[in-house]
Amino acid sequence: MTPNLSRLCFIFNPISGTNRNFDLQGLLNQVLSKDYALHYEIRPTQYAGHAEELAREAAAQGYGIVVAVGGDGTVNEVGRGLLGTGAAMAVLPRGSGNGLARHLGIPLRPEAAVALLRRPRVLPIDVGRLNGRPFFCTAGLGFDAHVSRCFAEAGTRGLSTYVRVALREYQRYRPCPVEITLGDKHIQTDCYVLAFANAAQYGNNAYIAPLADIRDGLLDVCLINQLPFTRAIRVAYGLAAGNLPTSGAADYHTAQTVHVRAEQALGFHLDGDYAGDATDFTVALEPLALPVVVGEGFEVK
Numbered sequence: 633m634t635p636n637l638s639r640l641c642f643i644f645n646p647i648s649g650t651n652r653n654f655d656l657q658g659l660l661n662q663v664l665s666k667d668y669a670l671h672y673e674i675r676p677t678q679y680a681g682h683a684e685e686l687a688r689e690a691a692a693q694g695y696g697i698v699v700a701v702g703g704d705g706t707v708n709e710v711g712r713g714l715l716g717t718g719a720a721m722a723v724l725p726r727g728s729g730n731g732l733a734r735h736l737g738i739p740l741r742p743e744a745a746v747a748l749l750r751r752p753r754v755l756p757i758d759v760g761r762l763n764g765r766p767f768f769c770t771a772g773l774g775f776d777a778h779v780s781r782c783f784a785e786a787g788t789r790g791l792s793t794y795v796r797v798a799l800r801e802y803q804r805y806r807p808c809p810v811e812i813t814l815g816d817k818h819i820q821t822d823c824y825v826l827a828f829a830n831a832a833q834y835g836n837n838a839y840i841a842p843l844a845d846i847r848d849g850l851l852d853v854c855l856i857n858q859l860p861f862t863r864a865i866r867v868a869y870g871l872a873a874g875n876l877p878t879s880g881a882a883d884y885h886t887a888q889t890v891h892v893r894a895e896q897a898l899g900f901h902l903d904g905d906y907a908g909d910a911t912d913f914t915v916a917l918e919p920l921a922l923p924v925v926v927g928e929g930f931e932v933k
């Protein structure tokens with residue numbers, strides 16, 4: 633079925649973000665109802681993983697744009713469901729980090745994000761896979777995955793919980809020896825954090841790979857082997873300032889495919905959500921595999 637860009641399906645994760653009184657129907661009526669050519673529908677998720685099923689179903693029903701209403705976890709599920717269908721993903725950002733939305737230049741103000749959908753600009757982006765499992769923004773091994781796991785168990789969400797959990801776990805976490813293969817390069821090192829960036833940031837404008845181009849067919853790989861306190865300060869500053877690559881606190885590589893073998897099982901995350909533990913990892917990119925709606929200011933490099 634040809635994707636019809638005037639048929640919009642909003643997949644709404646009611647637990648994302650902190651505003652429980654969000655009136656999505658009211659917002660859509662206000663911003664879209666005068667565009668008589670548009671047909672839109674809201675489908676709320678009922679459980680974790682449901683957004684993937686709903687997105688796939690919407691694409692099969694001829695919705696040309698499927699909108700992830702939530703944070704990067706919801707974006708990951710909707711994106712997964714749309715792979716190979718031809719339908720485009722849009723984002724109405726409602727998470728605490730909104731890494732992909734920020735990278736794509738989607739406004740964080742809900743009215744402005746919805747208004748983009750009246751005349752959508754659609755471009756394909758690369759899709760990452762870690763051991764076959766898709767990610768759209770970032771994936772990673774080590775401390776950031778460990779923190780994602782503790783965050784998921786913390787009972788509350790939001791940036792303050794994230795910072796509290798990260799500071800607590802920093803006291804305890806120890807790096808793991810790994811062997812990394814990037815093309816014909818072999819690196820034996822410790823891994824405190826090994827991040828695979830398709831987009832430039834984790835979310836919240838924390839730039840793990842500020843030079844990442846989401847359409848270049850390459851992963852930006854960031855390695856932090858050890859994180860003593862003074863380096864942690866430089867990393868935190870580099871993430872916020874967007875100059876981590878020139879700070880000397882992390883090493884950077886680009887690659888289409890990366891293999892990692894860890895001495896012991898390491899946690900990994902996909903788009904910020906803890907996704908399991910493993911000792912062997914293959915991370916690869918599928919170039920331009922998912923059409924997405926981008927913001928007006930998004931620059932094609």
Ligand SMILES: Nc1ncnc2c1ncn2[C@@H]1O[C@H](COP(=O)(O)OP(=O)(O)OP(=O)(O)O)[C@@H](O)[C@H]1O
Nearest residue numbers: 648649677678679680681702703705706727728729
């Ligand atoms: N109805 C639901 N009930 C429980 N969990 C859900 C439901 N719908 C989706 N989820 C899960 O909620 C998780 C969090 O969603 P999401 O990441 O979009 O929001 P967030 O955590 O507020 O945002 P951010 O990742 O930016 O902090 C997702 O991993 C998803 O699987």
